[in-house]
Amino acid sequence: MAEVRITGLHKRYGAFHAVRGIDLHIRDGEFTVLVGPSGCGKSTLLRTIAGLEESSQGTIEIGGEVVNDFRPRDRDVAMVFQDYALYPHMSVAKNIGFGLKARKMPKPEVEMRVAEAARMLGITPLLGRFPRQLSGGQRQRVAIGRAIVRNPRIFLFDEPLSNLDAQLRDEMRGEIKRLHQDIATTMIYVTHDQIEAMTLADRIVLMRDGLIEQQGAPLELFERPASTFVAGFLGSPRMSFLPGTLALEGSTAAIRLADALLPLAPGRGLQDVADGQKVLLGLRPEHLTRAHTATPAQGTFRYEATIDLLQPTGSRSYATFRLAGAPVMAELQAHDVSRPGEKLAIDINMKRASIFDATTERAL
Amino acid sequence: MAAVAPARRRKRRSLPIGRILLLGFFLVFVLWPLYWMFNTSIKPSDDYLTVPPVWFPAEPTLVHYEAALFTYRGLDGLINSLIISLSATVLSALFGTLMAYSLARYNTGGRHLSFWVLSQRFLPPIGIVLPVFLIYRGVGLYDTHIGLIIAYTVFTLPVSVWMMFAYFRGMPKSMEEAALVDGCTRWEAFWRVAVPLAAPGIVAAAVFAFIACWTEFFFALILTSRTAFTLPTVFRAFIGFQGAQYGEAAALAIVSLVPSIALGVLAQRHLVRGLTLGAVRG
Amino acid sequence: MLRALGSQHLAEPLSSLLDTPMQPTATIHRLKAAGAPPRLSAFAQRADRHFKWLLVAPAVLLILALSIYPLLFSLVVSFINYDFQVPGHAFVGLKNFERVVFDPVARWSLLLTAWLSGISVAIEFVLGLLVALTMVRSFPGRGVIMSILIVPLFISPVIVGQAWTLLLQRPFGPTNYILTQLLGQEVTIGWMTERPWLYVSLIIADVWQWTPFMFVILLAGLTAIPPNLYEAAELDGVNAWQVFWAITLPHLGPMMLLALTFRLLDAIRMFDTIFIMTGGGPGTQTYTASYYLYTVGFTQFHLSQATAGSWLFLIFTALIVALLVRRLLKVDPV
Structure with missing residues (x-):
C-alpha cells in the first residue's frame, strides 16, 4: 500500500534520452497504465520505479520515501515480466516462495503463504511442477502468485499479456482486473495495447518520446484527447482526421472543409482561436451514423456519402467514404449499409467531434 | 511432389561419389596415425623393424604400457596432469564465470576490458613464459604444482571468460531481474538464479579449459622439471630415440589422449563456441 | 551428460499437461505484508555496490600478475644483461634487440614461421572447406563421422608429433614401405632429416591436427545459411558452381575470415x-620463431636476448590481433 510520486525524472542511455522529464503522482490503490508506442519510455519508467534502472535525474518516492538510492530488493515492490521470468530450475512452489526465502522468513510460514496464494489462484495442483511444464496462462498465474505471496507495496506489470494468444489474453486481462478489485494495491502496468489500457486503468498515462502526452481517466482521454496523437492512439478503428480551416462569425463557429461548411455546436468553448486558422477535425467512427430522420438533429451535420469500402464485422460494418477529399470511417449498423458504391446520408455528430490545431496538433 | 522430384534426383547424382571419396580419404587420414600408434603400443619389440611392417601384432602385449607408466614415470606425469589440469579448470571456470557475468550484465569496463582479456588469448606464449620462468625461479614457484596451476588458470581464462560472456549474453536477464525485485542482492541473483541456469555453459567452458590444460606442453616444458612435470612433458624422454622406445611412446600417447578425446567428443555440441571464443553459435 | 544438462530447461513433451483446464481463481485477499528483506550489513552493502568490480577482480588480478607483470618485467630484462652466471645486471640499451635483429638464424626462423604457417593454414582451409561442404547435408552415419573428424582437436600437439614420428621416421615408420608398394618403385625418403621432406612432415602433422578446426567453424557457417536461398536458386535452375559463388561464399565470408585469423x-x-x-x-x-627464442633462452641461456626477441615477436602478433581480431569479434557494449 503506497502512493508513488515521480518528480522531474530523466533517464539517459549515453546519447539516447529515453525519459525526458516526467512528473507523475500515482495515488494509493490506483491502477495506472503507462501506454504508448514502443520506444516511448514507458518500460524504462517502470523499470526505474522498480530500481532496475538508475534514474539520471529527478526523484522517485514510494510511500512518501525517496527511493532513488534503494536497491530493487529494498523497495518492496513486485514485478510481473513480459516473459514471466519464472525461475526454470525451481518448482512452482519454490518460485512463489523465493521472495519470502530471500527475506529469511521461517520455513513453515513460507509454506503456509505459498499454499494460500496457490489456493487463491487455483494453482495448488501445479505446485510441484516446473515452469516448463506449465501453459502460458498458468505461468502468468505463478508470476502473479510470486507477487501476492509477499503483499508488496506496489505491483508492477511489464506487458504481461503480450506473449499470450488472443483468447487467453482477454481471459487473463479479466483476471488482472479482478486481482486489483480484490486487493486494491497500487498497480502500475505497462502496455502498448490501447484496449488493455482502456479496460484496466483507473488512470491512463499516455507517453510519447519520453514525455507524458496526456494523463487521466480512460474515458476522459478517449473523449477529450489533448492531441491528435492521443486521439489516434486510443480507439479502434482509429479516429479520422480532416484538414480544414476555422470559420468564426460572431458567436457561431464552423469548420470549412474543401467543399463543405460544418457548423460547430454553439456551446463549444474555443479559446485563443482566429478566423481562418488551420485545424484538423477529428471524427471517431461511432460519431457517424446513418440518417433516419428527415432533417438533421441539432448539432449534427448531414452529408451525402458514397461508400468506397465496406468492412462488415457482424453486428457492425465499418464504411469508409470521402469527405472533402479525405477518407472518413463510419461505424454503421450492419443492416444500414449493403454494398460499396452505395449512396447514403450520414449524420456527423459535431458535438462530439474533436478539433485540433493543424500545426501544433493540440486540441482546441 | 512431381515438381520437386527431378531436382532432388539431380542433387543425388552429383554429390555422392565425390563426397564418399573425399570423406573416405579424410577419415583414413585422421584414423591412420591413431591406429598405427595403437598398433605400435601393443606390438612386441621384435616386430618393430620387419619388412613388410606388422599391421596387427599376432601376440599383443602390454609391456610398453607398463614401461611407459613406471620406468618412464608416465604415471607420475598422469597424476600431476590430473591434479594440475583439474585445479586449473575449476579456478578458470570459476573466475571466468564471475568475470564473464560482470562483463555481460554490467558491461564492466566497457569494451576495453573485454577486449583486453581476449587479447591475452592471442599473445604468443613464448613472450610470457620467459619472464614467468624468471619470476617463478625468484619466488619459488618453479617446478611446483601451484605454479603450473596458476599459469594454466591464467592461460585458459580468456577462453573461459569469452565463452561464458557469450553464454550470459544469450540468456534472458529478466529472471535475474525478477530475483532482484524479489529481494535478492546482486550476488544472490547471480548465484541462485544465473549460475544454475548457466550450468551447461559453465560445464562446457570447463571441459574446454580442461582439454587445453591437459594437452598443454610449452608452459609445462619450461616451468617444470622433476617434480611437477605433466604427461606431455614425459615425451621428452623419447626424443631422438633410435628404435628402442617406440612402444613406450605410443603407449603413453594412447593413455594420455583417451581422457581429452572422451571429454571433447562428449562436449562437441559446444565445440564451435569453444573454438571461436563464443563468437559463433554452434 | 552435457546434452542432458543442456536440454534440461527446454524441451519436455508434456502437451497433455498443458491442456488441463485452469481452475478459476478464488477471491484474492491480501496476505500479511512481508515487507522489505532484512537490511544488509555494512559489508554486504559495500559488496553489493561494487559487485561488478568484485566479480572481475580475481580474473583481472590473475592476468595482471601472470601476464602483464611478466611482460613488463621482460621489457626490463630485454634492456639489461640478465645472465645466471654473471652477477649484476648491466643496462645494455638496445644491444639485445640488435643481436636478435642481426642474427641470421632469427631472420631465417621468422621466414620459416611465415612459410610453414601460411602453407599449413592454406591447406587446412581448403581441405576443411571441402570436407565441410560434404558434411552440410544430413546422411546416415554423419554423427559418428563428425565425432571422428574432430578427434585431432583434443590431442596434445606433442602426441600428434609423436604419432607422425612413428609413421614417418626411418627405419621404423611404414610410410616409405607403403609408398614403395603403391608407386611400384623403391622409396627411401628421410622424412625427418632431408629437405624438403622435413617441412612436408611438419605441415602434414599440422594439417592433420588443425583441419578439423577449419572444418568445424566453416560447417557452422554453412549450416547457418538460410536453406530457402538454395531452394530459390534451385528453382531458378542455377548450377552448383554458381550457387557456390553467389550464395555460399558471400555468406561464409565473415566465418572464413574468423577461422583463418584464429x-x-x-x-x-x-x-x-x-x-x-x-x-x-x-x-x-626447422627453427620457427618460437623454437628459436626457446633455444636462445633455454639452451644457450641468453635470456635477455630471448626476451628482446620475444618482445619483437609479440609486437608483430599484437598488430595482427589489433587489426583483425577486434573487428571480427565485434566487441560492442550492450
Missing part, C-alpha cells in the same frame, strides 16, 4: 611438433 594466430606459435619431430634440426633448418 588459426593463423595459433599457427605462428608452432613449437610442440617441431620439438618432438625434428628438434629444430637438422642444424637450424
Whole structure:
C-alpha cells in the first residue's frame, strides 16, 4: 500500500534520452497504465520505479520515501515480466516462495503463504511442477502468485499479456482486473495495447518520446484527447482526421472543409482561436451514423456519402467514404449499409467531434 | 511432389561419389596415425623393424604400457596432469564465470576490458613464459604444482571468460531481474538464479579449459622439471630415440589422449563456441 | 551428460499437461505484508555496490600478475644483461634487440614461421572447406563421422608429433614401405632429416591436427545459411558452381575470415611438433620463431636476448590481433 510520486525524472542511455522529464503522482490503490508506442519510455519508467534502472535525474518516492538510492530488493515492490521470468530450475512452489526465502522468513510460514496464494489462484495442483511444464496462462498465474505471496507495496506489470494468444489474453486481462478489485494495491502496468489500457486503468498515462502526452481517466482521454496523437492512439478503428480551416462569425463557429461548411455546436468553448486558422477535425467512427430522420438533429451535420469500402464485422460494418477529399470511417449498423458504391446520408455528430490545431496538433 | 522430384534426383547424382571419396580419404587420414600408434603400443619389440611392417601384432602385449607408466614415470606425469589440469579448470571456470557475468550484465569496463582479456588469448606464449620462468625461479614457484596451476588458470581464462560472456549474453536477464525485485542482492541473483541456469555453459567452458590444460606442453616444458612435470612433458624422454622406445611412446600417447578425446567428443555440441571464443553459435 | 544438462530447461513433451483446464481463481485477499528483506550489513552493502568490480577482480588480478607483470618485467630484462652466471645486471640499451635483429638464424626462423604457417593454414582451409561442404547435408552415419573428424582437436600437439614420428621416421615408420608398394618403385625418403621432406612432415602433422578446426567453424557457417536461398536458386535452375559463388561464399565470408585469423594466430606459435619431430634440426633448418627464442633462452641461456626477441615477436602478433581480431569479434557494449 503506497502512493508513488515521480518528480522531474530523466533517464539517459549515453546519447539516447529515453525519459525526458516526467512528473507523475500515482495515488494509493490506483491502477495506472503507462501506454504508448514502443520506444516511448514507458518500460524504462517502470523499470526505474522498480530500481532496475538508475534514474539520471529527478526523484522517485514510494510511500512518501525517496527511493532513488534503494536497491530493487529494498523497495518492496513486485514485478510481473513480459516473459514471466519464472525461475526454470525451481518448482512452482519454490518460485512463489523465493521472495519470502530471500527475506529469511521461517520455513513453515513460507509454506503456509505459498499454499494460500496457490489456493487463491487455483494453482495448488501445479505446485510441484516446473515452469516448463506449465501453459502460458498458468505461468502468468505463478508470476502473479510470486507477487501476492509477499503483499508488496506496489505491483508492477511489464506487458504481461503480450506473449499470450488472443483468447487467453482477454481471459487473463479479466483476471488482472479482478486481482486489483480484490486487493486494491497500487498497480502500475505497462502496455502498448490501447484496449488493455482502456479496460484496466483507473488512470491512463499516455507517453510519447519520453514525455507524458496526456494523463487521466480512460474515458476522459478517449473523449477529450489533448492531441491528435492521443486521439489516434486510443480507439479502434482509429479516429479520422480532416484538414480544414476555422470559420468564426460572431458567436457561431464552423469548420470549412474543401467543399463543405460544418457548423460547430454553439456551446463549444474555443479559446485563443482566429478566423481562418488551420485545424484538423477529428471524427471517431461511432460519431457517424446513418440518417433516419428527415432533417438533421441539432448539432449534427448531414452529408451525402458514397461508400468506397465496406468492412462488415457482424453486428457492425465499418464504411469508409470521402469527405472533402479525405477518407472518413463510419461505424454503421450492419443492416444500414449493403454494398460499396452505395449512396447514403450520414449524420456527423459535431458535438462530439474533436478539433485540433493543424500545426501544433493540440486540441482546441 | 512431381515438381520437386527431378531436382532432388539431380542433387543425388552429383554429390555422392565425390563426397564418399573425399570423406573416405579424410577419415583414413585422421584414423591412420591413431591406429598405427595403437598398433605400435601393443606390438612386441621384435616386430618393430620387419619388412613388410606388422599391421596387427599376432601376440599383443602390454609391456610398453607398463614401461611407459613406471620406468618412464608416465604415471607420475598422469597424476600431476590430473591434479594440475583439474585445479586449473575449476579456478578458470570459476573466475571466468564471475568475470564473464560482470562483463555481460554490467558491461564492466566497457569494451576495453573485454577486449583486453581476449587479447591475452592471442599473445604468443613464448613472450610470457620467459619472464614467468624468471619470476617463478625468484619466488619459488618453479617446478611446483601451484605454479603450473596458476599459469594454466591464467592461460585458459580468456577462453573461459569469452565463452561464458557469450553464454550470459544469450540468456534472458529478466529472471535475474525478477530475483532482484524479489529481494535478492546482486550476488544472490547471480548465484541462485544465473549460475544454475548457466550450468551447461559453465560445464562446457570447463571441459574446454580442461582439454587445453591437459594437452598443454610449452608452459609445462619450461616451468617444470622433476617434480611437477605433466604427461606431455614425459615425451621428452623419447626424443631422438633410435628404435628402442617406440612402444613406450605410443603407449603413453594412447593413455594420455583417451581422457581429452572422451571429454571433447562428449562436449562437441559446444565445440564451435569453444573454438571461436563464443563468437559463433554452434 | 552435457546434452542432458543442456536440454534440461527446454524441451519436455508434456502437451497433455498443458491442456488441463485452469481452475478459476478464488477471491484474492491480501496476505500479511512481508515487507522489505532484512537490511544488509555494512559489508554486504559495500559488496553489493561494487559487485561488478568484485566479480572481475580475481580474473583481472590473475592476468595482471601472470601476464602483464611478466611482460613488463621482460621489457626490463630485454634492456639489461640478465645472465645466471654473471652477477649484476648491466643496462645494455638496445644491444639485445640488435643481436636478435642481426642474427641470421632469427631472420631465417621468422621466414620459416611465415612459410610453414601460411602453407599449413592454406591447406587446412581448403581441405576443411571441402570436407565441410560434404558434411552440410544430413546422411546416415554423419554423427559418428563428425565425432571422428574432430578427434585431432583434443590431442596434445606433442602426441600428434609423436604419432607422425612413428609413421614417418626411418627405419621404423611404414610410410616409405607403403609408398614403395603403391608407386611400384623403391622409396627411401628421410622424412625427418632431408629437405624438403622435413617441412612436408611438419605441415602434414599440422594439417592433420588443425583441419578439423577449419572444418568445424566453416560447417557452422554453412549450416547457418538460410536453406530457402538454395531452394530459390534451385528453382531458378542455377548450377552448383554458381550457387557456390553467389550464395555460399558471400555468406561464409565473415566465418572464413574468423577461422583463418584464429588459426593463423595459433599457427605462428608452432613449437610442440617441431620439438618432438625434428628438434629444430637438422642444424637450424626447422627453427620457427618460437623454437628459436626457446633455444636462445633455454639452451644457450641468453635470456635477455630471448626476451628482446620475444618482445619483437609479440609486437608483430599484437598488430595482427589489433587489426583483425577486434573487428571480427565485434566487441560492442550492450
